[in-house]
Amino acid sequence: MAIRYPGGRKYTQAAKPAVKSAKKDYSFSNRGKTLEDELDESNAYYLANGIAVIHKKPVPVQIVKVDYPSRSAAVIREAYFKTPSTTDYNGIYRGHHIDFDAKETGVSSSFPLKNIHGHQIEHMRSVTDQGGIAFLIVKFTETERYFIVPFDLVDRAWKRMKDGGRKSIPVAELEEEAVEFHAGFRPRLDYLGAIAKLGIS
Amino acid sequence: MAIRYPGGRKYTQAAKPAVKSAKKDYSFSNRGKTLEDELDESNAYYLANGIAVIHKKPVPVQIVKVDYPSRSAAVIREAYFKTPSTTDYNGIYRGHHIDFDAKETGVSSSFPLKNIHGHQIEHMRSVTDQGGIAFLIVKFTETERYFIVPFDLVDRAWKRMKDGGRKSIPVAELEEEAVEFHAGFRPRLDYLGAIAKLGIS
Numbered sequence: 519m520a521i522r523y524p525g526g527r528k529y530t531q532a533a534k535p536a537v538k539s540a541k542k543d544y545s546f547s548n549r550g551k552t553l554e555d556e557l558d559e560s561n562a563y564y565l566a567n568g569i570a571v572i573h574k575k576p577v578p579v580q581i582v583k584v585d586y587p588s589r590s591a592a593v594i595r596e597a598y599f600k601t602p603s604t605t606d607y608n609g610i611y612r613g614h615h616i617d618f619d620a621k622e623t624g625v626s627s628s629f630p631l632k633n634i635h636g637h638q639i640e641h642m643r644s645v646t647d648q649g650g651i652a653f654l655i656v657k658f659t660e661t662e663r664y665f666i667v668p669f670d671l672v673d674r675a676w677k678r679m680k681d682g683g684r685k686s687i688p689v690a691e692l693e694e695e696a697v698e699f700h701a702g703f704r705p706r707l708d709y710l711g712a713i714a715k716l717g718i719s
Numbered sequence: 720m721a722i723r724y725p726g727g728r729k730y731t732q733a734a735k736p737a738v739k740s741a742k743k744d745y746s747f748s749n750r751g752k753t754l755e756d757e758l759d760e761s762n763a764y765y766l767a768n769g770i771a772v773i774h775k776k777p778v779p780v781q782i783v784k785v786d787y788p789s790r791s792a793a794v795i796r797e798a799y800f801k802t803p804s805t806t807d808y809n810g811i812y813r814g815h816h817i818d819f820d821a822k823e824t825g826v827s828s829s830f831p832l833k834n835i836h837g838h839q840i841e842h843m844r845s846v847t848d849q850g851g852i853a854f855l856i857v858k859f860t861e862t863e864r865y866f867i868v869p870f871d872l873v874d875r876a877w878k879r880m881k882d883g884g885r886k887s888i889p890v891a892e893l894e895e896e897a898v899e900f901h902a903g904f905r906p907r908l909d910y911l912g913a914i915a916k917l918g919i920s
Contacts, residue, residue, distance in 0.1 A: 571845045573805055578777035579795060594780060597795035604774055608809065610816040613850030617811075644772045649814030 553622045553657045557607065560705035564611075570710055572609030572616055578602055604641045605652070611710055615650035617642065626660045628686035629667070631679050639676050642669045651716070655709055656692070663689075666697040666712045754823045754858045757907045758808065764906035765812075771911055773810030773817055779803055805842045806853070812911055816851035818843065827861045829887035830868070832880050840877050843870045852917070856910055857893070864890075867898040867913045 557574070564570040583596035605619035621633045634654070642652035652669040667687070675687045692698070699712035758775070765771040784797035806820035822834045835855070843853035853870040868888070876888045893899070900913035 565845065568845070568848065571842070571849055571851070576777040576779035576801075576803075577782075579780055579782075579798070581778075581780075592800060594798035594800070595796065597780070597798055599793060599795070600777075602777075610818075610846055610849040610851045613816070615811040615814070615816040641772070644766065644769070645811055647769065648772055648811040650772070650811045 552659070553620050553655070556701070556706045557620055557655070557709075560707045560709065561607075561609075563705035564710065570609060570611035570616070572607060572611065574607050575602070575604070601635070601637075603637055605638055611713070615645065615648070616710075616713075617645045617650050617652045618655055620655045620657070622657045622659050624659050625686075626658055626689070628684075628688045629656050629658075629665075629692065630686045631675060632685065634672070634676070639673065643673065645669075651713065653713075653716075655707075656696075658689070662701070664699050664701065664707065664709075665692045666699065666709060666716070667692065668696065668716055671695050753860070754821050754856070757902070758821055758856070758910075761906035761908045761910065762808075762810075765911065771810060771812035771817070773808060773812065775808050776803070776805070802836070802838075804838055806839055812914070816846065816849070817911075817914075818846045818851050818853045819856055821856045821858070823858045823860050825860050826887075827859055827890070829885075829889045830857050830859075830866075830893065831887045832876060833886065835873070835877070840874065844874065846870075852914065854914075854917075856908075857897075859890070863902070865900050865902065865908065865910075866893045867900065867910060867917065868893065869897065869917055872896050 554574070561570075561572045561574070564572060578600040579594075579597045580600050581594055581597045583594070585593045585595050587593060605617055607620065608615070608617040610616065619634075619638060621629070623629055623633060645652045646669050654667040654669075654672055656665045656667055657663070671687070671691075675691075679685050697712045697715045699707070699709060701707055755775070762771075762773045762775070765773060779801040780795075780798045781801050782795055782798045784795070786794045786796050788794060806818055808821065809816070809818040811817065820835075820839060822830070824830055824834060846853045847870050855868040855870075855873055857866045857868055858864070872888070872892075876892075880886050898913045898916045900908070900910060903909055
């Protein structure tokens with residue numbers, strides 16, 4: 519969630535870390551914001567260079583009350599955060615429909631599946647069925663490792679959990695079946711370059 | 720003809736006089752909502768039937784102040800509407816990336832280009848360059864006529880305006896170069912069916 523005050527100050531939402539620790543120096547929202555900023559930069563680079571058109575969707579809010587103190591500036595006075603019904607990012611890359619969500623975790627040994635909602639799984643399945651490319655970008659903040667996790671792998675891990683199995687994807691499994699990529703300079707995160715390793719041309 | 724939609728809304732096919740009445744009973748926002756509701760219904764139908772995955776993006780807002788009266792419900796107390804940097808709708812249909820905006824007008828003889836922003840033109844051009852299908856859905860509320868206006872036509876009319884030409888696309892031009900479609904029952908607006916007439920398989 520990338521909310522900024524006018525002037526650029528960051529807005530921090532009081533969400534809780536997946537695994538609470540007494541001396542972590544980051545909150546869940548800070549972790550989330552960092553990957554989001556990296557992706558914003560990367561998407562701006564892709565757009566400016568004609569490589570891809572990928573945007574983050576606005577944070578969905580339920581607007582309840584709006585004041586009109588002047589003709590030109592309506593002020594929202596009461597609104598609530600809504601649960602998104604889809605993933606946060608989508609767009610087009612070389613004719614391919616791209617759809618993904620970005621997740622950060624402070625856990626180092628595995629990616630906890632509680633970071634994903636069931637409706638996001640269903641959304642990614644629908645997109646895949648239509649011929650789109652759906653995946654997660656997972657960042658391990660402690661180790662600074664980034665993975666493209668194809669929907670197929672997410673779906674298998676999700677089903678395993680529903681069948682009573684483990685509630686996370688171990689890093690070892692990601693190393694074997696996901697695509698690792700590294701932060702760089704231009705773009706900051708060349709995740710579309712990594713997508714090519716999924717067999718996309 | 721007395722057809723009613725689920726929810727009880729009445730479907731009226733009767734052609735309205737092309738002349739504008741002095742006592743219009745709708746506001747600009749109401750007109751906007753109506754086409755949006757029709758598209759929401761249609762997209763829900765497409766999704767439920769595995770035909771396409773197309774969503775409207777949330778309204779972008781700049782959040783300034785949030786209260787936390789309880790642990791579970793953050794309340795946004797000050798926020799402002801932002802100008803969207805893209806179109807409102809996108810998704811995937813049979814492997815094709817779909818990107819469009821929906822515009823209603825009470826003018827009957829032409830579609831005023833002031834309903835479009837320059838950044839939307841640039842966004843649709845970028846999407847087209849990547850191989851996506853970009854267009855406008857224009858609804859003439861007085862005459863209940865609907866058109867798919869391909870980006871190519873929008874772009875030509877936009878350039879004509881920038882070169883000092885007319886500031887709208889006449890209905891006659893839409894009849895010749897856009898794709899007209901009609902409201903129906905399931906889905907309410909089968910705009911993807913109309914897309915096929917643009918040469919999409």
